[in-house]
Amino acid sequence: xxxxxxxxxxxxxxxxxxxxxxxxxxxxxxx
Amino acid sequence: xxxxxxxxxxxxxxxxxxxxxxxxxxxxxxxxxxxxxxxxxxxxxxxxxxxxxxxxxxxxxxxxxxxxxxxxxxxxxxxxxxxxxxxxxxxxxxxxxxxxxxxxxxxxxxxxxxxxxxxxxxxxxxxxxxxxxxxxxxxxxxxxxxxxxx
Numbered sequence: 001x002x003x004x005x006x007x008x009x010x011x012x013x014x015x016x017x018x019x020x021x022x023x024x025x026x027x028x029x030x031x
Numbered sequence: 032x033x034x035x036x037x038x039x040x041x042x043x044x045x046x047x048x049x050x051x052x053x054x055x056x057x058x059x060x061x062x063x064x065x066x067x068x069x070x071x072x073x074x075x076x077x078x079x080x081x082x083x084x085x086x087x088x089x090x091x092x093x094x095x096x097x098x099x100x101x102x103x104x105x106x107x108x109x110x111x112x113x114x115x116x117x118x119x120x121x122x123x124x125x126x127x128x129x130x131x132x133x134x135x136x137x138x139x140x141x142x143x144x145x146x147x148x149x150x151x152x153x154x155x156x157x158x159x160x161x162x163x164x165x166x167x168x169x170x171x172x173x174x175x176x177x178x179x180x181x
Contacts, residue, residue, distance in 0.1 A: 004146040006055045009133060012062075012142035014149055017052075 033116070036076040037107045038064045040121070059143055061121060061130055066140035068119030070157040078130075079103045079122040099124050 007013040041057040060078055067076035081103070082095030103122050106115050114125070121130040133139045148154045 002150060003052070004055070004059065004143065004150065005051075006058055006133070010136060010139055012059075012139055012146055014146045 034074045035108055036064065036067060036074055037104055038076075038078045039104065040064075040078045040080045058131055058134065061134040062140055062143045064121075065119050065134050066144055066155070069137065069140065070155065072118075073158070075107075075116060075118045077107055077118060077120045077122060078134075079107065080128070082124065 001017060001019050002014055003017045005013055005015050005017065007015075038060040040060045041053075064076050064078035067074060081100035083089055083093045084095045084097045084100045085091050085093040086097075103125050106112070106125055107122070110116075119135075121128050121134070144155050
């Protein structure tokens with residue numbers, strides 16, 4: 001699956017990422 | 032009154048904790064809000080974090096005040112307070128908060144818009160103070176489906 005990722009302090013990229021990365025949201029967040 | 036946009040973000044965007052995908056998505060909320068502020072000068076576009084509150088996702092031990100979580104959104108949407116009628120800012124409980132330096136970078140903003148255009152075919156372009164212009168999409172495509180309206 002393609003996703004937009006933050007690739008560094010000044011870089012944004014479209015990358016292929018494993019589906020699990022996007023299908024496994026965090027179970028908690030810090031607001 | 033100027034049109035207003037606010038995007039709900041997360042402290043994960045500022046300090047980079049949580050899963051990388053989640054933190055990236057929240058950082059991009061801020062980047063998008065700031066890009067709109069830059070490209071659409073007639074629109075007040077800001078980002079905020081509601082705090083770590085005890086929602087199902089936040090968990091029962093979340094330390095922040097649930098009653099405060101929606102206040103900044105409403106304030107930014109309708110208040111005439113000079114502090115609320117700004118653009119390109121990041122808030123936490125109605126107060127400005129420092130944000131990741133990438134969010135204020137025009138280069139990063141343009142990279143995000145280009146990546147979104149690549150994935151969706153929708154391009155956000157600069158406009159004057161009186162209107163909104165998107166290319167590659169009909170405004171009817173942006174309507175919220177009836178089944179999701181509350």
